[in-house]
Amino acid sequence: METILYIEDDPVLRENTREMLEFSNFKVLTAKNGKIGVDLALKHSPDIILCDIIMPVWDGYKVFQVLKENRLTYRIPFIFVSAKVDKEDIRSGMNLGADDYLTKPFEEEELISTIQSRLEKYSKLQENYSFPLKNSAIAPVNNLSDLKDYIELNGEYYDFKRKSIIYREDENANYIYLLEDGIVKNYKMDEYGKELITGLYKKGDLLGFYSFGSSSLYAETSTALEDGMAYRILSLEFRKLLKLNPGLTLELADLFSENLTNLRKHLLDTAYGSVLKKTTYTILQFAENIQETPEDSIKISRSDLASVAGISTESLIRSLSQLKKDNLIDIEGRNIKILDLKKLHTIR
Structure with a gap:
């Protein structure tokens, strides 16, 4: 049974959420302010922490800072919970390094899903190390x-x-x-x-x-x-x-x-290739190295593609038109879809 520490100054919300979490088979520790929450985290080392932002004594940002500076707690997944919904507030919390952000009021399904997602992610990361992450100063980084x-x-x-x-x-x-x-x-x-x-x-x-x-x-x-x-x-x-x-x-x-080998090849193609070759090489770069699969449409602006190819936007557009005419690619709006990957590799 995973242990959740919930730090919240609103007594009604704190208790309602505790019951909700316990009903979902979590062990729940609660704290009414940030200072008490930090003390509980250091004492019990919970599996995950949910923390309000605006609280007496210590606010949520202070709690996060203190726990992340302690080797016993800095790896524990941390989720901010707040009625604040401004993007700047969310970004502030995430930039600190928080794992997620929930806005109040939240639904039970959203709460449980977010917690389980973070616990599963943490578990997968933990499996990649030769000893547990929690309560260790630093895990080995071998590769x-x-x-x-x-x-x-x-x-x-x-x-x-x-x-x-x-x-x-x-x-x-x-x-x-x-x-x-x-x-x-x-x-x-x-x-x-x-x-x-x-x-x-x-x-x-x-x-x-x-x-x-x-x-x-x-x-x-x-x-x-x-x-x-x-x-x-x-x-x-x-x-x-x-x-x-x-x-x-x-x-x-x-x-x-x-990377150096790939860069040399790119520079040679850029220096000595024809405009059509530069265009083709750039499309192949996106298709084979950037897209998840070569069949996916390339959704990049013409100016960005031209910049990568090292040619003018007008030259790129003319080359794309030629490749489409030869049935090597298809164009829908800004999207480019490769029709014949093998033949594209033969363009000189």
């Missing part, structure tokens, strides 16, 4: 899969809008990012102000690391091609993980090498 789990579990929530800058070239490389949703492009600017695309990233990809041993600057600019979100940790924390886990360093070195 890239462990690193992604670590960033997702401990990282700061970071959302972004289409065309927003995630980081800029020559800024201090303060964060390592794990992309959870959306598509991101990295690029450098040449002396004439033209973009040189250096990478495309999708869900599950890491970006932002440029040095294994010391602080560094971002070597390129990172921009969102669509709305999305990521988790991020400080680069200092990332470097500490590398020192503690030599196996992770080796895997990242292999990833660097693979």
Whole structure:
């Protein structure tokens, strides 16, 4: 039976919710303010914490901060519960690193579903480590899969809008990012102000690391091609993980090498390929490396596609028209659907 700590200053809501949770076979601890809630969390180490924001003594943000700074409680899933529904309030809670956010009043089904979802996610993450996450100072991060789990579990929530800058070239490389949703492009600017695309990233990809041993600057600019979100940790924390886990360093070195090989191929295609070849290569990049399956429609603006291909939007549109005429692709509005993947690979 999982234990839930519910911190809420409203006595009626607190008791009604307790009964609701107990009816769903949870063991429930309750606290009427944030200070009592922290004391209970440290004493009982619950499986998950639900916490109101506006409370006497300590508010929900203070509770979250204190628990995340304690090695005995910082991994416990934490859900803010509040009548506040403003997007800025939700973003504030999520940016702190909370796992979820429930707005009052909530339905029983919504409450139970959210709790079970977070418990299942935590359980899956826990299975990937050689010893339990809870009550441990830091679990081993032996490989890239462990690193992604670590960033997702401990990282700061970071959302972004289409065309927003995630980081800029020559800024201090303060964060390592794990992309959870959306598509991101990295690029450098040449002396004439033209973009040189250096990478495309999708869900599950890491970006932002440029040095294994010391602080560094971002070597390129990172921009969102669509709305999305990521988790991020400080680069200092990332470097500490590398020192503690030599196996992770080796895997990242292999990833660097693979990325460099792909970048060289992209630069050669960009430098010497025809406009049609550049267009085709870009479509294949999205289809095979960004989309979940090559058959999915590519839903990217023409200007963004042209930017990735390194050609003008007008040239891209002419090339797309030619590929459609040859029955290699189909176009519906801004969506591009590949009809013959094999023949696209033969375009020169």
